[in-house]
Amino acid sequence: xxxxxxxxESLGLVTIQWAARDPLRGYGLTADSSTYSLQANDxxxxxxxxxxxxxxxxxxxxxGENSARQVTVGLEAGQEGASFFGEFQKQVAxxxxxxxxxxxxxxSMSEYGNIFRKANPQFSEVTEIHASDYSDKTKEGWWFxxxxxxxxxxxxxxxxxxxxxxxxxxxxxxxxxxxxxQPVLKRIIxxxxxxxxxxxxxxxxxxxxxxSLKKEAGNFILEPERKGRLKDKIIIRPDSISxxxxxxxxxxxxxxxxxxxxxxxxxxxxxxxxxxxxxPSIVFSQLAAVKYLGLAVxxxxxxxxxxxxxxxxxxxxxxxxxxxxKGMSLNKFIDVFLTNLVNSNIHCKIxxxx
Numbered sequence: 001x002x003x004x005x006x007x008x009e010s011l012g013l014v015t016i017q018w019a020a021r022d023p024l025r026g027y028g029l030t031a032d033s034s035t036y037s038l039q040a041n042d043x044x045x046x047x048x049x050x051x052x053x054x055x056x057x058x059x060x061x062x063x064g065e066n067s068a069r070q071v072t073v074g075l076e077a078g079q080e081g082a083s084f085f086g087e088f089q090k091q092v093a094x095x096x097x098x099x100x101x102x103x104x105x106x107x108s109m110s111e112y113g114n115i116f117r118k119a120n121p122q123f124s125e126v127t128e129i130h131a132s133d134y135s136d137k138t139k140e141g142w143w144f145x146x147x148x149x150x151x152x153x154x155x156x157x158x159x160x161x162x163x164x165x166x167x168x169x170x171x172x173x174x175x176x177x178x179x180x181x182q183p184v185l186k187r188i189i190x191x192x193x194x195x196x197x198x199x200x201x202x203x204x205x206x207x208x209x210x211x212s213l214k215k216e217a218g219n220f221i222l223e224p225e226r227k228g229r230l231k232d233k234i235i236i237r238p239d240s241i242s243x244x245x246x247x248x249x250x251x252x253x254x255x256x257x258x259x260x261x262x263x264x265x266x267x268x269x270x271x272x273x274x275x276x277x278x279x280p281s282i283v284f285s286q287l288a289a290v291k292y293l294g295l296a297v298x299x300x301x302x303x304x305x306x307x308x309x310x311x312x313x314x315x316x317x318x319x320x321x322x323x324x325x326k327g328m329s330l331n332k333f334i335d336v337f338l339t340n341l342v343n344s345n346i347h348c349k350i351x352x353x354x
Contacts, residue, residue, distance in 0.1 A: 002168045003124035003147040010122070014113040018072050023060050023131035024141045027152065027164070029196050040087040041076055051090040053134055058094070060131040062104065068116045068125070072109075126238065128220055130213065140211065144220055146238045148251045153204070153222065153234075155211060160224055162202040165193035167251060167348070192249075192348030202350070204243060205232050250349040283325035296322045 004010035021027075022036035035046040038057050043049040061071045073095065075088050098104045107115065119125070124147045133139040140155045152164035166189060188197065195201040208224045215221070222234040235242045241249040283296040292315075294304010300322055302315045 003145075007122045010124070012117065014116045016070070016072055016109055016112065018074075019076075020057070020061055020071055022057060022134075023129050023143055024133050024139065024154070027141070027196070038071060038073060038091075039076060040084040040091065044084060044087055049134075051087065051094060054091055055094050056134050057131075058098070060129055062098070062102075064128060064130065066125065066127045066129075068112075068119045070112055070116075126218060128213070128215070142213065142222065144236045148239060151236065151241065151249075155208060155224075158208050159206045160204045160208055160211070161195075162193055162204060163195040164191060165202075165249065165348070165350075166191040192350060202248075204234065246351070248351045252349050282328040283322065284328060285325040287321075292325070296325060 019037040019039040019042065021034065025036035026033055028034070032046070035042040037043065038054060040054075043053050047053075058071060062069045073088075073091055075084060095104070095106070099106070116125075126147075127143075127145045129143040129145075131141050138155075138157075142153045144151050144153075147168065149165065149167045151162060154161055154163050188194075191198075193200055193202055205224050205226065207226045209227060210225050212223045212225070213220065214223075218238060220236040222236070224232045224234070226232065232244055234244075239251045240247055281296050282294075283302070284291070284293040286292070291307040292302065292304060294302055296302055300317055300319065302317060302322060302325075303313075305312050306315075
């Protein structure tokens with residue numbers, strides 16, 4: 001599921017995260033990181049934290065300039081519910097106090113969906129989440145989310161760095177056509193910058209004393225102030241990031257080439273069963289000195305590549321011709337297909353020389 005970047009692409013669905021994570025401590029690869037969340041059993045049993053930590057996380061998600069600020073609060077189903085009901089009551093009391101002091105109210109998921117769609121009638125909202133560390137207020141983090149990409153800036157020990165940067169583009173895993181037999185379900189979409197997995201954080205500035213944030217015309221502006229009252233300016237736009245007027249990142253074109261788009265749609269249809277008559281199989285053959293490699297559809301239609309012009313397209317063969325083509329195992333083909341036709345290398349346009 002990708003953020004819609006236009007009204008035509010939007011499905012009109014609003015996704016809501018259960019148990020929002022700590023924007024700073026929740027960024028990690030282990031369960032220790034993922035249990036820094038709004039969920040009572042997470043922060044109590046794993047980290048011995050209390051309601052004050054819950055209130056700290058609320059500030060990150062309910063304060064700020066996002067058009068529809070929201071958190072989901074509740075108890076995890078099962079035996080854990082009763083054990084943490086007392087803490088849940090404290091959470092609700094904290095929320096009621098905020099309700100009395102601020103413009104906060106309780107809604108169902110469907111009610112919030114209507115609120116979000118009204119605030120964002122066309123497509124996905126541009127959002128920003130800012131947080132300081134619960135115990136170390138000098139450590140801060142900013143998540144910026146656009147329809148085309150997301151980026152995470154972190155300030156630690158006076159140094160500002162980009163630790164995560166990912167383009168939102170179609171990416172499919174092998175289990176769309178074959179079952180995953182591994183004991184652990186692990187899915188990581190490749191990122192331009194992924195400091196956790198690749199140790200490739202991009203240092204932006206150092207000797208920083210404080211950072212201010214403002215929003216102007218759909219752009220976010222971070223202004224780090226260094227020792228000696230020297231100021232830098234980072235502009236985070238929907239399609240690029242610049243540092244002191246020098247561009248350091250561009251999204252580039254997010255559109256798929258025609259061949260990729262056609263194959264991508266076919267495999268999505270195949271996976272979801274959207275078209276019951278579309279059950280393609282990989283076939284290849286040679287007819288009249290022309291070689292064919294592609295998909296044979298039930299109706300007798302071939303979609304794929306040819307060795308003669310036009311090199312890619314759709315061909316309707318006479319009855320029984322496709323049945324004479326040789327078949328290829330889908331499982332053997334899928335790795336090559338995903339690597340070369342859909343999940344092509346992400347060429348991130350990053351200028352690391354500041």
